[in-house]
Amino acid sequence: MKDQNTESRSSWPLWEIFIRSKQGLDHKHVGSLHAVDAAMAIENARDVYTRRMEGISIWVVESKYVHASNPDEAASFYDPANDKIYRHPTFYQLPDELTHM
Amino acid sequence: MANESRMTLSEVEKVEEIFQDKVDQDIRIEPRDWMPDAYRKTLVRQISQHAHSEIVGMLPEANWITRAPSLKRKATLIAKVQDEAGHGLYLYSAAETLGTSRDEMIAQLHNGKAKYSSIFNYPTLTWADMGAIGWLVDGAAIMNQVPLCRASYGPYARAMVRICKEESFHQRQGFEILLVLSRGSEAQRRMCQDAIDRWWWPSVMMFGPSDDASPNSEQSMRWKIKRFSNDELRQKFIDVSAEQVKLLGMRLPDTDLRWNEGRQHYDFGAIDWEEFRNVINGNGPCNKERLAARVQAHADGAWVREAAMAHAQKMAEAGS
Numbered sequence: 001m002k003d004q005n006t007e008s009r010s011s012w013p014l015w016e017i018f019i020r021s022k023q024g025l026d027h028k029h030v031g032s033l034h035a036v037d038a039a040m041a042i043e044n045a046r047d048v049y050t051r052r053m054e055g056i057s058i059w060v061v062e063s064k065y066v067h068a069s070n071p072d073e074a075a076s077f078y079d080p081a082n083d084k085i086y087r088h089p090t091f092y093q094l095p096d097e098l099t100h101m
Numbered sequence: 102m103a104n105e106s107r108m109t110l111s112e113v114e115k116v117e118e119i120f121q122d123k124v125d126q127d128i129r130i131e132p133r134d135w136m137p138d139a140y141r142k143t144l145v146r147q148i149s150q151h152a153h154s155e156i157v158g159m160l161p162e163a164n165w166i167t168r169a170p171s172l173k174r175k176a177t178l179i180a181k182v183q184d185e186a187g188h189g190l191y192l193y194s195a196a197e198t199l200g201t202s203r204d205e206m207i208a209q210l211h212n213g214k215a216k217y218s219s220i221f222n223y224p225t226l227t228w229a230d231m232g233a234i235g236w237l238v239d240g241a242a243i244m245n246q247v248p249l250c251r252a253s254y255g256p257y258a259r260a261m262v263r264i265c266k267e268e269s270f271h272q273r274q275g276f277e278i279l280l281v282l283s284r285g286s287e288a289q290r291r292m293c294q295d296a297i298d299r300w301w302w303p304s305v306m307m308f309g310p311s312d313d314a315s316p317n318s319e320q321s322m323r324w325k326i327k328r329f330s331n332d333e334l335r336q337k338f339i340d341v342s343a344e345q346v347k348l349l350g351m352r353l354p355d356t357d358l359r360w361n362e363g364r365q366h367y368d369f370g371a372i373d374w375e376e377f378r379n380v381i382n383g384n385g386p387c388n389k390e391r392l393a394a395r396v397q398a399h400a401d402g403a404w405v406r407e408a409a410m411a412h413a414q415k416m417a418e419a420g421s
Contacts, residue, residue, distance in 0.1 A: 012410070014197070031194040031260070034203060036413035048190050051183065052267075071134050 013062050015041040019049055020057035027059050035060075124325050129255040132198040140324055143317065144254055145199050146215075147326060149206045152192035154218035157210075157391050159185045161225040162234065170228060174278070178231060181271050188264050195256040211396050219377060220307050222385030229282055229289075229296035235275010237297075237304040237342065243268050244338045245308065248328035257326070276345070283349040290350075297346070298354045305369075306377045308335040336366055343367045 012034040018027035030049050035041035041060040049055060069077060085091050094101070108116070116135050123130060130136055159182050166182065169175035193203055209215035220238050225231070246268065249261040282293040309331045312318050321327035339358075346353050357370035379385065 012406070030263075031191055031256075032197065033190060033194060036409045037416065040409065040413070048187050051180075051187060068133065071131070 012036055013064070015045075015060045016063050016066055017041070017045045017049055018059040018061070019045070019055035021054050022056060027057065032063060121323075124253045124323075127251070127253075127325075129258065130253050131255045139320075140326075141199050143321065143324075144257065144326060145196055145201050147321075148192055148196040148199070148257055149201065149209070150216050150218075152189045152196060152206070153210045153215055154221065155185045155189035155192065157217045157221045157395060159189075160391055160394055161221055161223070161387075162231060164225050165228060165231050168228070169231075174231075177274050181235070181274060184267050184271065188267070191260040191263055192257075195254075195260045198256045207399065211392070211399065213383065213392065216381060218307060219380045219385065220303050222380050222388045222391060223299070223303055224387050226299070227292050227296060229279065229292040230300065232275050232278030232282065232293070233296035233300040235271050235273075236279055236345070237275075237300050238307070239268055239271040239275060240342065241304045241307045241338050243272060244334050244341075248334075249326075251325070251328060253325035279349055279351075283351060293349065294351050297349075297351055301354050302372065302376075303380075305335060305339065306372060306374075308332075308338065310374065310377070339369050340367050 013036075014032055015035055015038075016032050017030050019030050020027045033041065033044050033048055035044050038060055042058050045058045045060055046055070050058070081087075117137060120130070120134075120136060120140075123134075130140075162178060162182050162185070166175060166178055169178050193206060196206060197203065206215065210217070220241075225234070243265065246261050246265050250258055250265055252258045252261065279293050279297075282289040309315060312330045312332055315331055318327060318330065322330075343353060343358060343360075355370045357368060359368055360366075361368045380388070383389075
């Protein structure tokens with residue numbers, strides 16, 4: 001019998017799955033799965049992640065196309081936002097009598 | 102990404118301290134965060150063995166799909182088995198974020214290096230077993246899984262949340278099967294009690310050895326990939342089940358089971374750890390059969406995997 005370890009299973013790409021559970025909400029990352037192409041990835045995602053109608057829209061992205069920020073550099077990466085407290089509404093002191101703002 | 106073998110001792114100590122600090126504060130560790138190699142290894146083992154358990158767990162139940170007593174029972178049993186497949190996939194998916202691959206994990210299951218829950222090495226002899234498994238085995242699993250929804254590793258915790266939502270139907274479905282049998286004919290009531298008699302102790306053993314015999318427990322608790330001790334979870338399971346069995350008009354096969362007013366818990370009889378060790382080491386009633394079924398399924402599915410790949414390549418070439 002052919003050695004199954006060298007066959008195609010190991011070259012099935014990994015896909016990240018995003019589901020919109022209902023109208024008005026964003027797609028949320030729910031996990032990953034292996035599939036040969038996008039069509040299969042979407043069908044598999046439906047079977048794995050929406051057995052209870054948890055989704056009305058599915059996005060699949062090959063994992064290699066997801067680029068991420070580096071958690072080790074989080075401190076310096078996000079530093080510019082750290083001291084700009086004037087981006088928050090609470091920074092501005094206004095009279096209590098002022099309504100609708 | 103930093104890795105231990107390329108850092109100085111004091112650098113390692115520093116990142117370990119930051120890591121442990123996060124864990125202590127219940128800040129989730131995510132896939133690309135630094136983590137000790139030992140944490141990664143132990144998680145890969147724990148998560149992949151959990152995944153294997155779900156997949157192998159499909160086998161004893163699938164055994165009764167063709168012989169379910171009604172269409173409704175058949176449909177609900179199929180749905181439960183489908184869920185188990187899904188649970189396995191969520192967990193394989195979580196394990197893969199730690200750097201292992203599906204091929205590697207499957208190979209370890211097939212060559213016996215990886216373990217799976219001992220409970221699935223028992224045979225399902227009657228329809229009532231479907232009820233006993235749903236009530237007791239899924240019940241024990243839920244007891245273990247709910248605390249893991251707050252495990253320190255993000256993908257694992259999130260997989261557990263998803264699993265727990267689905268698991269409660271499993272337990273209710275199982276109990277309902279037994280309830281109907283318990284209200285049926287003499288033969289049905291006997292079948293119900295017999296299934297309980299056979300599945301009770303193996304379910305109690307699912308929680309693993311007592312904590313003083315469980316070497317990894319302490320480190321796993323520090324790392325919050327285990328939130329309660331084996332004994333605590335086991336006690337809770339017994340307390341809950343001892344009450345639930347009364348609604349069935351059945352009894353648990355433990356002559357030492359009795360409420361202890363002082364402890365506010367049920368006292369219970371001695372567990373046969375010899376049997377547990379035997380089963381977990383491959384000498385249970387169905388170990389060989391379960392593994393053979395998995396290996397065969399993988400081999401039988403090879404042509405599907407190859408065909409899918411070939412088809413995808415053909416479509417890609419046609420499109421370009």
